[in-house]
Amino acid sequence: MLEQRYRWKNKHLREHIDVLDGKRPPDIMLKDAVYLNQVLRKWMTANIWIYDDRIVYVGEKLPENLAGCEIVDCTGRYLVPGYIEPHSHPFQLYNPLTLSRYASNFGTTTLINDNLVLFLQLEKKKAFSLLGELRNIPATMYWWCRFDSQSEIQNEELIFSHGEVKSWLEHDAVLQGGELTGWPRLLAGDDMLLHWMQEAKRMRKQIEGHFPGASEKTLAKMMLFGADADHEAMTGKEVMDRLMQGYTVSLRHSSIRPDLPKLLDDIQELGIQHFDKFLFTTDGSPPAFYEEGLTDNMIRMAIEKGIPVIDAYNMATINVARYYNFEYLHGNIATGRVANINFLEDVKNPTPVSVLAKGKWVKRDGVESKEYAEIKWGDYGFEPLKLDFDIGAGDLEFSMPFGIEMVNDVITKPYSITSDVSYDELSFGHDECFFMMVDAAGKWRINTIIKGFANKLCGFASSYSSTGDIILIGKRREDIITAFKRMKEIGGGIVMTEHGKVIYELPLTMKGVMTNEPVRKLIGKEKELKGLLQERGYPFSDPVYSLLFFSSTHLPYIRVTPQGMYDVMNKTVLFPTIMR
Numbered sequence: 001m002l003e004q005r006y007r008w009k010n011k012h013l014r015e016h017i018d019v020l021d022g023k024r025p026p027d028i029m030l031k032d033a034v035y036l037n038q039v040l041r042k043w044m045t046a047n048i049w050i051y052d053d054r055i056v057y058v059g060e061k062l063p064e065n066l067a068g069c070e071i072v073d074c075t076g077r078y079l080v081p082g083y084i085e086p087h088s089h090p091f092q093l094y095n096p097l098t099l100s101r102y103a104s105n106f107g108t109t110t111l112i113n114d115n116l117v118l119f120l121q122l123e124k125k126k127a128f129s130l131l132g133e134l135r136n137i138p139a140t141m142y143w144w145c146r147f148d149s150q151s152e153i154q155n156e157e158l159i160f161s162h163g164e165v166k167s168w169l170e171h172d173a174v175l176q177g178g179e180l181t182g183w184p185r186l187l188a189g190d191d192m193l194l195h196w197m198q199e200a201k202r203m204r205k206q207i208e209g210h211f212p213g214a215s216e217k218t219l220a221k222m223m224l225f226g227a228d229a230d231h232e233a234m235t236g237k238e239v240m241d242r243l244m245q246g247y248t249v250s251l252r253h254s255s256i257r258p259d260l261p262k263l264l265d266d267i268q269e270l271g272i273q274h275f276d277k278f279l280f281t282t283d284g285s286p287p288a289f290y291e292e293g294l295t296d297n298m299i300r301m302a303i304e305k306g307i308p309v310i311d312a313y314n315m316a317t318i319n320v321a322r323y324y325n326f327e328y329l330h331g332n333i334a335t336g337r338v339a340n341i342n343f344l345e346d347v348k349n350p351t352p353v354s355v356l357a358k359g360k361w362v363k364r365d366g367v368e369s370k371e372y373a374e375i376k377w378g379d380y381g382f383e384p385l386k387l388d389f390d391i392g393a394g395d396l397e398f399s400m401p402f403g404i405e406m407v408n409d410v411i412t413k414p415y416s417i418t419s420d421v422s423y424d425e426l427s428f429g430h431d432e433c434f435f436m437m438v439d440a441a442g443k444w445r446i447n448t449i450i451k452g453f454a455n456k457l458c459g460f461a462s463s464y465s466s467t468g469d470i471i472l473i474g475k476r477r478e479d480i481i482t483a484f485k486r487m488k489e490i491g492g493g494i495v496m497t498e499h500g501k502v503i504y505e506l507p508l509t510m511k512g513v514m515t516n517e518p519v520r521k522l523i524g525k526e527k528e529l530k531g532l533l534q535e536r537g538y539p540f541s542d543p544v545y546s547l548l549f550f551s552s553t554h555l556p557y558i559r560v561t562p563q564g565m566y567d568v569m570n571k572t573v574l575f576p577t578i579m580r
């Protein structure tokens with residue numbers, strides 16, 4: 001159990017010394033291991049001793065005391081440090097535990113995680129004890145501290161109060177502030193936001209940007225305010241702009257922005273040959289995007305695109321560790337580091353055959369181990385949703401003059417509603433559907449029409465959204481009500497209905513936003529959801545992100561938020577929510 005403040009207690013440190021003195025055996029000895037030494041930038045051979053969760057020696061020596069030590073013959077294997085995901089959103093249907101378990105299997109054994117869902121859904125005490133429990137799993141979990149909700153929620157200033165943000169920032173497991181989705185507020189003079197950034201810097205923590213499409217001048221201003229990195233570059237030029245303004249750049253490959261191949265081509269065309277300021281991120285992609293792997297896949301793409309092999313590994317390991325100032329713990333194989341080691345069959349195949357995480361085998365010769373404990377999510381407040389209200393015909397009134405039109409998976413713009421939406425059922429001949437967002441506590445609702453989401457979708461309900469409120473969509477009022485009812489019965493989740501029948505359901509029993517089902521199982525469920533929606537006219541590829549971002553004001557142009565319909569560019573509520 002790792003409950004103490006220091007990474008290792010004095011007692012543990014003395015035990016580590018005892019191993020070197022032969023007074024204790026190591027637990028594992030990796031014999032004649034060919035490993036990546038990133039300081040010397042070469043593959044070297046050494047014996048690596050592991051005691052408990054730590055590498056206690058790397059070199060030519062053999063332990064004097066081998067009683068009960070597991071000696072691993074490393075012939076034919078290449079050892080690299082466990083990969084680090086520097087920008088994870090661990091709540092895209094999966095939860096932090098199921099994601100980390102799945103990721104570890106692909107060699108990503110350290111994740112730096114968004115706290116948004118914990119911040120919005122849990123009281124601080126529960127959230128912090130969850131962070132404590134997550135220290136005991138084989139993967140290493142660090143966190144960020146958001147400064148805004150990336151929506152227009154009610155009482156935001158009470159939720160993101162100075163006291164709350166400060167205690168998150170001060171938490172030992174929190175390594176950075178951000179991501180800065182609220183940066184326009186900073187430019188507009190928000191000194192509270194600036195104060196939190198200053199506090200983060202005072203604590204030697206990093207600030208992650210969120211600057212899609214930002215001009216050189218904006219990037220420069222944000223750097224002056226204190227931002228350190230950004231993961232939003234979509235072209236080589238944007239990468240270069242960030243480097244020139246002093247940023248560390250996370251190259252992103254995610255479901256909505258699968259940009260890595262292009263970014264790698266572009267940066268090489270621009271003549272960039274030094275990669276120390278680059279990291280990789282999959283930016284919280286939904287389960288199916290991870291079917292073939294996570295960070296390992298990004299390393300593979302980099303190697304295939306001609307990035308020097310060692311640099312490709314460095315971008316997923318030591319570069320991240322240096323950026324977050326934890327090189328003494330992670331991102332390299334050396335004495336004193338946490339024993340996170342990936343065993344490869346071939347240096348050009350980054351997907352490991354075996355994985356050690358905190359000195360435990362989470363994968364051995366291709367087989368996933370059972371090392372992961374369960375978490376009693378209910379103890380932390382992640383229980384099934386208990387909605388104590390119903391939706392009736394009276395809720396489904398649609399009189400707004402404008403609706404939201406989908407431009408792509410996540411961007412929406414306003415449009416004038418011209419069709420007659422007073423019928424119980426809308427025609428399948430067009431792509432407009434009823435759309436309602438209702439407060440999870442049932443107090444308010446906002447009704448409009450959505451264009452471009454689907455043309456044959458009868459009823460759909462989702463408690464999965466970025467604010468935890470309920471989204472209802474469909475052509476048939478009755479089917480929308482049925483979908484809501486079923487979603488309520490299963491304790492939250494995503495439900496699709498057709499002419500009175502439930503044709504799809506995904507229970508999300510952790511407050512309606514996450515499930516404890518393994519990621520592998522979720523991949524199938526997500527594909528099924530996408531397939532059913534596409535058969536009903538959904539023209540895009542990422543329904544999970546469409547749902548998540550309907551209320552997210554860090555994206556243009558019109559969003560449906562708990563304050564009402566929101567015009568992002570003009571920062572105004574166009575139409576307030578209606579009390580029920």
Ligand SMILES: Nc1ncnc2[nH]cnc12
Pocket residue numbers: 089150181283284285
């Ligand atoms: N800003 C964000 N919030 C939540 N999930 C995300 N995935 C990618 N960006 C995200």
